[in-house]
Amino acid sequence: MMKSTKHCLWLLAILPALLSAEVYQWTDQQGRRHYADHGNENAKVVSIDPGVAYYRVEKVFDGDTISLSDGQKVRFLGINTPEVAGRNKSAEAGGEQAKAWLKNKLEHRKVFLQGDLEKQDKYQRTLAYVFTEDKEHINLELVKRGLATVNIYPPNLKYLEPLLAAQRSAEQAKLGIWADEAYAPLAVELLDENNYQGWKRLTGRIRAVKNTAKHSYLQFSDAVSISVEPISAGLFPPLETYVGKDVEVRGWVKRSKQRFTTQVRHPADIVLR
Missing domain, CATH: 2.40.50.140 (Nucleic acid-binding proteins)
Known part of the structure; x- marks a missing residue:
């Protein structure tokens, strides 16, 4: 038990230096586990996740709202997509397109979240920027494709500049809603x-x-x-x-x-x- 604890403490001590490089792990003939930034013929690369929690997307409600495997309902920060038809609302032009794209992209896949200064909205939904496992920023992608507009709620301004730049590009290229007569x-x-x-x-x-x-x-x-x-x-x-x-x-x-x-x-x- 003591040896195992020492190995763990040693790994934690060098972890900051290893996060930017590949980490190798192997077990010697005595059953002891080793870690290093280089390996031998028996070593394998291990993945060290520096505190990122991944969630499975269970449902896509519309182009900017999803639910996760842990029960969280997440509202995407910094953007807005047109409404889809609901109990008390009518469908808006582009709403189904945004939902379909997001569903194809995320449903039953893993994501991780980044927050901003406000953690929840008045409906107790988690406010977040949503990323795929390969670090694709979904809020930004929706804006780039003209499926969403930038929707700014200070003090949540973390990704304001890239979102606005993406919107300018989508507008100039007349993508999505920027070509729709409903939003002229x-x-x-x-x-x-x-x-x-x-x-x-x-x-x-x-x-x-x-x-x-x-x-x-x-x-x-x-x-x-x-x-x-x-x-x-x-x-x-x-x-x-x-x-x-x-x-x-x-x-x-x-x-x-x-x-x-x-x-x-x-x-x-x-x-x-």
Whole structure:
């Protein structure tokens, strides 16, 4: 028992140096186990996993939500895919395509997760960036293929820059939703109670800034505006710099009587035109 313990302690001591190289293990004639960064004819390469936990994907709910073998329900961080049909929701263009791609990629396969500053959402789902066994970043792949849009929720900003770069490339190449008429830019003058639902790309000129106790607003008009929450305001340049600029705002529109507001959480939600 003492010898076994000593070997384990020795392995732990050299582990940091070995993680970047192959590790060999063999057993000598006395039954003692040896480890080194080089081997002999009886040695075999062993895999040392530095703390990564793998989970089997049991079910794909839609393009950005899965369940794992340990019961976790995981919501992908940093992205959003169109809705698939459900009990209280209608299918959106591109939703089934995103789900089908993710199902083919992950269902009944192993993944590992990386978190960010927030660990769960209000539905108690685990928030994560999802990777395959060969380290393919699935959140990023969905955006690259135009199956998902970047959906920023500060303070979860770990992969913000690569996600935004992937989105710019997909948009320029007109992949997925970027070629779908359902997500074509809509002039704010044409927004009404019949076409405001779902994720939108609204275009227009910012006319003024309005501040209230709870929010700041970039106003296209008295009826259509962009809402910036105080918790996110520090990420933005002075809002007055948007006045007089033609922009495209991306997000979900809320309606209150005949007023429409798109809430943004990061400057990337507003694209200068």
